[in-house]
Amino acid sequence: MTLIPGRIAAVFGGRRWRSLAPLAVLIVLCVLIAIANPNFIELRNLVRLANSAAVPLTLAMGLTFIILMGSIDLSVEGTLSVSAMVVVLLAANDANGNDYGWWAVVAAVVAGTAMGFVSGLIQTMLRIPSFMATLGMWFIGLGLSVYMLSGSAIRLNDASIRDLALHRFLGLPVAVWVAFGAFLLAAIIQYHTKLGRHILAIGGDEDVAKLSGVNVTRVRITAFALAGFFFGVSGVLAAAQLGQSHAVIGDGRLFAAVTAVVVGGTALTGGEGGVVNTLIGVLIVTVLANGMILLGISPYIQQTVQGLMIIAAVALSLDRVRLRIVK
C-alpha cells in the first residue's frame, strides 16, 4: 500500500513528473472551471481571484522557507493577528487617538518579524521541535492580539492604508502588487542569497550542512524571523482588506497556507521545492475556492477539500526512501 503512490510517480518519470504536476493540476483546474462556468475567465473575476490570493501568497512565501528547512510554523494565525492588531491600533482607528500613518505599518511588520524571531530563538535555544514551539507562539500571539483589542473588532480609519485594498494600479488593487513584490523578494532570497542556499542545505540534510560550515542556529533563527516578516506584511494586507481587526482575523489562514505550500510541491521533509512551487500552490487553492463558489458548492465544504488536498499532495510528494520513522 505504501509503495503505490511511489510506483505511480515512478511510472510518470518520478521527480520530473512530480515537479510539473502542480502546474498541470492548476491548468486542468482552470480549464474545467472555465468550461463549467464561463464567468470564471471574465476580467472581473480574475481581478477578484488575484485579490483573494494576495494575503495567502504573502503568508505562504514565509511558510515556504520554514518548510524548506523541514520545520513547520504553526504560528501563522497568531503572528498575522498580532500584526493586524498593531497596524489597526497605531493607525487612525475608532478605539484610541493614535494616528501614526505608515509608521503603524512599519511597526506591524516589525512586530511580525519579532514574533518569528522569538519562535526561532525558542526552537534553537530551548531545543524543542518547531511544531511545539510555534504551537505555543500561535496562542501567545492570538491571546496578545485579542487582549489588546479587548475582544472586539476595531475599525481601521487611515485612508492611505485602506488604499492598499481600495486603490487600483494598472487594474489591480495595490495589495496584489505588494503580494507580487513579496513573491519577488522571496524568489531573490531563495535563489540569489547565501541565506536561501543555506536554508535549502539545512532542509536537505542538516548534519551535512553543519559539517560544511553552515551556522545552522543562525540560519534557522533568521529563517523564522524572515517568515515572521512575511506574516507581518500579510497581517497589514488583511487588516487593509477587511478595514478592521478582530479576534478571528487569522482563522483558517494557517490551513490555507500549509495547503498552498504542500500542494505546490514543496516537500515537508525539507530541501525540495521553493517559492515558485508555492506560487502555483496558492493559485491552485485560490482557483479552487473561487471555482467552488462559481459552481455553487457550499463554501463550508472548502476546508474539507483543502484537507483532502493536503493528504493527497503529501502522500504523492514525500520522498519515502528517506523516511524510516514517521512520527
Added chain:
Amino acid sequence: MNETSIRQMFEGKWTQGAIPLVLLVALLLIIEIAAPGFLTGETVSLLFANTAVLFILATGVTFAILLGGIDLSIQAVASLASVILAQLLPSLGLAAFPVAILSGLAFGTLSGIVHVKLRVPSFVATLATGGVVTGLALWVSNGRAITIEEGGRENTAWINAAVAGVPVVVLISAVIGIAAFLALRYTRFGRQAIAVGAGEPAAWAAGINVDRTKIIAFAASGMLAAVAGVVLAARLSSGSPVLANQLLLPAIAAVIVGGTAITGGLGGVARTAVGALIISIVRIGMTFVGVNIFLENMVFGAVLIAAVAITIDRSKIAVIK
C-alpha cells in the same frame, strides 16, 4: 549500572513524574491560603466537573503523544460530535450518542491510516483531517450553532445530573480515565504503544505491529475527542462547529504539563489527570487573581513551551526540526 545512570534515574524520570504532582498540591495550598474554604466538597466537585471535558480530550491525545506523535484534530472531531448530537437528538433520541461517538472513532481511524499508511507526519495528517472534519461540521450545521431543544434535553439531562452527590460528568471521566489507564498498563496494545514511543526501530525489530498500534492509538484519540464533544454539547445544550476550538491548546498543555514527553514512551493517563487539574486550577486562579480572560491563551502558550522544554528527551531526536 554505574553511578551516573543511577543519578539520572533519580534526577530524570522519577522526579519528572513527581514535579507535576508537587505543583498541583502547591497550587491547591496557595488557593486554600488565599481563599480559605476553597477545599470543600462542593467546590472540589465543581472543579472536577469543570475539568471533565478537558481531561477526556487530554486522555485521548495522551495516546497519540505517548507514541511520539500528536493529534491536532481533536477540537475539530469534538465539535463535529457536538453538531451530530445536537442534529440527531430530536430524531434518534439516545441513539444519537453512539452515532456521534462513532464518528469520532471513524475520523480518528482515518487520521491513523493517513499517518501510517501514507507515511505522513502526524501533525500534518491530523491538521489535514482536522480541516476535513471542520469543513464537514460547518456543512452539516450550515455554519450555525444548533441549540438542543426541550425535547432533546430530556435525553441529555442524565449527563448533567449527579449520582450520590457526584456529578455524572465526573463519573464518566473517571471511568474513561481508569479504562485508559488499565489499557495502557495491562493490555498488549498499551505495552506495545509505550514500546513504540520509547523506540520505534527497537519495537519494530521486536516484532510489534507498529502500524496497527499507531492506528489504534489515533482511533482512541478520535473516539475520546468525540466523547468530550458529546459531554460538552450536553452541558452547554448546544452543538456548534467551533464549540471545542478553544480546547486544543489546553488539552495538549494538560498532557505535557502532566509530565508526558512529546518524544514519546514516557508518561501516561495518571499524569494527564494531574496535568488537566493543574490547567483547570491555573485557569480558576487567573480569574481569581484578576488576570484578563483574553490573556488566558497567552499564558497557556507560554506554559506549553516551558513544559515541552522541560519534559522533552533530547537524546531521542538527532536533529531538532
